[in-house]
Amino acid sequence: MDLTIRIAGEAGQGVLTTGQLLVGSLAELGLEVLATRSYMSRVRGGLNWYDIRIGDEPLYGPGDKVGVLVALTDEALEVLGEEVASGGMILHNTGSGKGDINIDLEAVAKETADSTLYSNTVAAGAVMALLGYDIGVLEGLLKKQFAKKDEGVVSGNIACARAGGKLVADQVGKLKGPKPTRKGGWVYDGSTAMGLSAAVSGVKFVTAYPMTPSTGVFTFLAGAADEYGIVVEQAEDEIAAVNMVCGATYAGVPGMTMTSGGGFALMAEGLSLAGMMELPIVVMIAQRPGPATGLPTRTGQQDLMFTLYAGHGEFPRAIFTPGSVQQCYDLTRRAMETAHEYQTPVLILTDQFLQDMEHSIDELDSQPRLIDRRIVTDAGEDYVRYAVTDSGVSDRAIPGGEALVVCDSDSHTADGHITEDMDAHVEQQDKRMRKLKGMTAGALLPERFGAEDAETLLLTWGSTLGPGREAVALLNAKGVSAAMLHFGQVWPLAVDKVKEAIGSPKRIISVEGNCTGQLATLLRSVGVLTECELLTNYTGMPFTGAEIAERIQK
Amino acid sequence: MKLAETDTKPAWCPGCGNYSLLKTFDEALEEAGVDRHKLVLVSGIGQAAKLPHYTRGNVFNGLHGRALPAATGIKLSNHKLEVTITSGDGDMYGEGGNHFLHAIRRNIGVKVFVHDNQVYGLTKGQASPTSDLGMVTKIQKHGVMSLPFNPLAIAILEECSLVARSFVGERDHLRATMVAALKHTGGFALVDILQPCPSFNKQNTFKWYKQRVKPVGDDHDPRDKEVALRLALRWGDEIPIGVLYRSERVSFENQQTVLAEKSLVEQYAAAEGGIS
Numbered sequence: 026m027d028l029t030i031r032i033a034g035e036a037g038q039g040v041l042t043t044g045q046l047l048v049g050s051l052a053e054l055g056l057e058v059l060a061t062r063s064y065m066s067r068v069r070g071g072l073n074w075y076d077i078r079i080g081d082e083p084l085y086g087p088g089d090k091v092g093v094l095v096a097l098t099d100e101a102l103e104v105l106g107e108e109v110a111s112g113g114m115i116l117h118n119t120g121s122g123k124g125d126i127n128i129d130l131e132a133v134a135k136e137t138a139d140s141t142l143y144s145n146t147v148a149a150g151a152v153m154a155l156l157g158y159d160i161g162v163l164e165g166l167l168k169k170q171f172a173k174k175d176e177g178v179v180s181g182n183i184a185c186a187r188a189g190g191k192l193v194a195d196q197v198g199k200l201k202g203p204k205p206t207r208k209g210g211w212v213y214d215g216s217t218a219m220g221l222s223a224a225v226s227g228v229k230f231v232t233a234y235p236m237t238p239s240t241g242v243f244t245f246l247a248g249a250a251d252e253y254g255i256v257v258e259q260a261e262d263e264i265a266a267v268n269m270v271c272g273a274t275y276a277g278v279p280g281m282t283m284t285s286g287g288g289f290a291l292m293a294e295g296l297s298l299a300g301m302m303e304l305p306i307v308v309m310i311a312q313r314p315g316p317a318t319g320l321p322t323r324t325g326q327q328d329l330m331f332t333l334y335a336g337h338g339e340f341p342r343a344i345f346t347p348g349s350v351q352q353c354y355d356l357t358r359r360a361m362e363t364a365h366e367y368q369t370p371v372l373i374l375t376d377q378f379l380q381d382m383e384h385s386i387d388e389l390d391s392q393p394r395l396i397d398r399r400i401v402t403d404a405g406e407d408y409v410r411y412a413v414t415d416s417g418v419s420d421r422a423i424p425g426g427e428a429l430v431v432c433d434s435d436s437h438t439a440d441g442h443i444t445e446d447m448d449a450h451v452e453q454q455d456k457r458m459r460k461l462k463g464m465t466a467g468a469l470l471p472e473r474f475g476a477e478d479a480e481t482l483l484l485t486w487g488s489t490l491g492p493g494r495e496a497v498a499l500l501n502a503k504g505v506s507a508a509m510l511h512f513g514q515v516w517p518l519a520v521d522k523v524k525e526a527i528g529s530p531k532r533i534i535s536v537e538g539n540c541t542g543q544l545a546t547l548l549r550s551v552g553v554l555t556e557c558e559l560l561t562n563y564t565g566m567p568f569t570g571a572e573i574a575e576r577i578q579k
Numbered sequence: 580m581k582l583a584e585t586d587t588k589p590a591w592c593p594g595c596g597n598y599s600l601l602k603t604f605d606e607a608l609e610e611a612g613v614d615r616h617k618l619v620l621v622s623g624i625g626q627a628a629k630l631p632h633y634t635r636g637n638v639f640n641g642l643h644g645r646a647l648p649a650a651t652g653i654k655l656s657n658h659k660l661e662v663t664i665t666s667g668d669g670d671m672y673g674e675g676g677n678h679f680l681h682a683i684r685r686n687i688g689v690k691v692f693v694h695d696n697q698v699y700g701l702t703k704g705q706a707s708p709t710s711d712l713g714m715v716t717k718i719q720k721h722g723v724m725s726l727p728f729n730p731l732a733i734a735i736l737e738e739c740s741l742v743a744r745s746f747v748g749e750r751d752h753l754r755a756t757m758v759a760a761l762k763h764t765g766g767f768a769l770v771d772i773l774q775p776c777p778s779f780n781k782q783n784t785f786k787w788y789k790q791r792v793k794p795v796g797d798d799h800d801p802r803d804k805e806v807a808l809r810l811a812l813r814w815g816d817e818i819p820i821g822v823l824y825r826s827e828r829v830s831f832e833n834q835q836t837v838l839a840e841k842s843l844v845e846q847y848a849a850a851e852g853g854i855s
Contacts, residue, residue, distance in 0.1 A: 268649045
C-alpha cells in the first residue's frame with residue numbers, strides 16, 4: 026500500500042520545513058519515500074505544496090490521491106481539498122472547523138515552547154502520530170538537526186512534536202500508514218545526487234548564473250567545495266559561465282556549469298566553441314516549461330530538440346537524460362567520462378520534477394573516485410593538439426608542460442593555428458565528426474521495463490521514467506499487455522540496436538512532457554520509428570502513473 | 580581548396596600598429612622572464628586577437644568578446660600559469676563589456692593588453708566603443724553620437740589592481756609598461772594601448788597620437804585614486820600615458836582557500852595518481 030501526505034500553504038510558511046522533517050523521519054523509519062515539490066515563483070504568499078508519498082513497496086513517481094492534507098491556509102484547503110482520497114483526512118491550521126482535525130499550529134507552538142517558529146514541528150508531530158508512527162524518530166532527527174543550537178531549541182522542538190502528537194490522539198487509528206520494509210535512512214533529491222556524483226568524480230571547477238531549477242546542484246557543489254577541493258564561482262552571465270568552463274577544461278581540470286533553457290540559449294555559442302576546440306565540458310540543463318521565461322518553477326521536457334541542435338556549425342555531442350535520483354548519480358559520472366573520452370561537450374538534460382524529487386535509495390558513495398581525464402603527460406616540443414586520427418580523438422596535453430597547447434575557435438590546422446585553407450578545414454571537421462562512431466558504439470541503450478512481447482510499448486525519456494514504470498504496473502494489473510522503453514541517453518543513438526529494442530509491438534506511444542513529441546520526432550528522423558502515438562503533458566506538472574494508464578486505456 | 584600558401588602571417592595591413600606591438604610584446608615577455616611553457620596567450624576575435632598565433636606560447640584563441648571568462652577559467656584551474664589576454668577595443672569593451680566590468684571586480688590575476696585603435700578593423704571600419712564623438716563611418720554616417728567608453732576611468736572606479744595606458748609609437752614606454760603589467764602580482768592588470776589603424780581610422784592617426792601622448796611624471800603616485808581618475812578623464816589635446824593607478828587588492832585566486840597550496844591541476848594529478 027501507499028499513501029501521500031501533502032503539506033500545503035504559502036511560500037515562507039514552512040511547507041518545506043515541515044515536509045523535510047517528515048521525509049527524514051519516515052525514511053529513517055524504513056518506509057519507501059518519494060517526495061515531490063510544487064511551488065510558485067515567489068518568496069512569500071501564493072500556494073506551495075510538498076507531497077510525500079510513502080509505501081511498503083518501491084515507489085517510482087508521485088501518487089495520485091492525497092491521504093493526509095495539512096492545509097496551512099484556507100486557500101490550501103479550498104484549492105486542494107478535493108484531491109483528498111475518500112477516507113483521507115485534512116488537518117487544518119485554524120480553529121475554523123473546516124478540516125477533520127483543526128489545530129492552530131502557531132498557538133500550540135507559542136503555548137508549548139513560547140515561539141511560533143516551531144509550528145512546523147507541531148504539524149510534523151501530528152502527522153507522525155496520526156499515521157501511527159513512533160514520534161521518537163522525529164525527536165531523534167530534531168536532536169541531530171539542531172545539535173549546534175542551544176539546548177532550548179532542541180527541547181522546544183521536541184515538546185512541540187509531542188504536543189502535535191497529543192492533539193491528534195483521539196484520531197489515531199482512523200488512518201493507517203504503510204509498514205516500514207527497508208533498512209532506513211538514506212534519502213536524496215536529484216540535485217544532491219547529481220552534485221555528489223560530480224564532486225566524487227572530480228569536478229574541480231564549477232560556475233553558473235543561478236537559474237531555477239538548476240540552482241540546487243550549484244548550491245550543493247558550493248557547499249561541498251571545501252571538502253572536495255572545488256573552485257565555485259558565480260558568473261556574471263551564462264555566456265561567462267560556459268566560457269569559463271571552456272578555459273578551465275583547456276587548462277586541465279574537469280569543469281561543469283548548470284542552467285535552464287533560457288540560460289542555455291545564451292551558452293549556445295560557447296557550446297560550439299567546446300565542440301570546435303574539443304574541450305570536455307559538461308553542461309547540466311534543468312528544463313522548465315517555456316518559451317522565454319515560461320513557468321519558472323514548473324517542470325517540462327521541451328528542450329530535447331534544442332539541446333540536440335544548440336550551437337552553430339556541426340560537432341559531436343552526447344546528451345544524457347537521467348530518469349531517477351539514482352540515475353542522476355550514475356549518469357552525471359558517465360557524462361563526465363564521456364566528455365573526457367571524446368573531448369567534446371556532453372549535456373545532461375533534467376527538469377524541476379527530478380531535481381526536487383526526493384527518493385529513499387541506498388547510500389550513495391561519497392568517497393572521491395576521480396575520473397580519468399585521459400590527458401597525455403609526456404608530449405614534447407613537437408606536440409600538435411589536433412593530430413588527425415581514425416577515431417577522431419587526438420592526444421590531449423594540457424598547458425604547463427614541455428608541449429605547447431594551441432587551441433583555436435577558428436578553423437585550424439593540426440597544430441591548432443588559425444587557417445583559411447579549406448583542405449585543413451574539411452580534414453579537421455571530418456576528424457571531429459568521426460568521434461561519433463565511438464560515441465554511438467558506447468552509447469547507453471534504452472532500458473526495457475515489462476515483458477519483451479508486450480502489445481503496447483511506452484517510450485519515455487528523462488524524468489518520465491518513474492511515472493511510466495508505475496503506469497506499466499497499473500496497466501499490467503488490469504490485464505493490459507504493456508511495457509516501457511526508457512531512454513537515459515538520447516544522443517547519439519545506436520539506430521539498429523534501438524530498433525531491435527523496440528521490436529514490433531501493436532501500439533507504440535511516446536509519453537513526453539512537451540506538446541510536439543520531441544523524442545518521437547528524433548526517433549523518426551533517424552529512421553527508428555515510422556509512426557507512433559503521442560501522450561503528452563505540458564501543463565507544468567509531472568505525469569503520474571495513474572494518469573498515463575488511464576489515458577492509454579481511453 | 581588549398582589556400583595554405585596564400586594564408587600569410589600575419590594577416591595585418593601594412594603600417595598597422597600591431598607589428599611593432601607584437602615585437603615589443605615579445606621583448607617584454609623576454610625582459611619579464613616569462614617561461615613560454617607556462618604562458619597562456621588568450622584572445623577573442625579581431626585583428627588584435629590573432630597575435631597569439633604569431634608568437635610562442637600556449638594559445639586559447641576563443642570567441643569574440645569572451646577572452647576574459649576563458650582566461651578566468653584557465654587561471655583558476657592553474658593559477659601558476661601566466662595568463663595574458665590580447666584584445667581590441669571592440670572585443671574587450673564592446674562585445675566583452677560585461678565581462679570587463681566583472682573580471683575587474685573579481686580581480687582575477689590576468690594581464691590584459693587592449694590594442695585600442697578606436698575603430699573596428701576586421702569588419703572594415705565601423706565605430707568602436709572608444710571612437711571619438713562625430714567620427715563618420717559607413718554605418719555611423721551622421722557621425723558617432725554615443726559617448727566614448729572610458730576603460731581606464733571605469734577600471735579605476737572599480738579599483739582595478741593595475742591600470743595603464745601606452746602608445747605603440749613610444750616603444751620604450753610601451754615595453755616598460757608591458758613589463759610592469761607582466762611582473763604585477765596583485766591581480767587584474769589593464770594596459771590600454773593606443774594604436775593607429777591606417778586603413779580605417781583617418782582621424783586618430785599615428786601623428787595625432789604622437790602629438791598628444793604625454794608620459795605621467797616620476798612624481799605621479801599611482802596609489803592616489805583621485806589623481807589617477809583625473810588623468811584617466813583627460814583626453815584631447817593631451818593624453819596621459821603610463822601606469823596611472825595601482826590598488827592594494829588581493830587577487831581572486833589568492834583568496835581561494837582551495838588554492839592555498841596547490842593549483843587545481845596539481846591537486847588533480849596528485850589525487851589521480853593516488854586513487855585508482
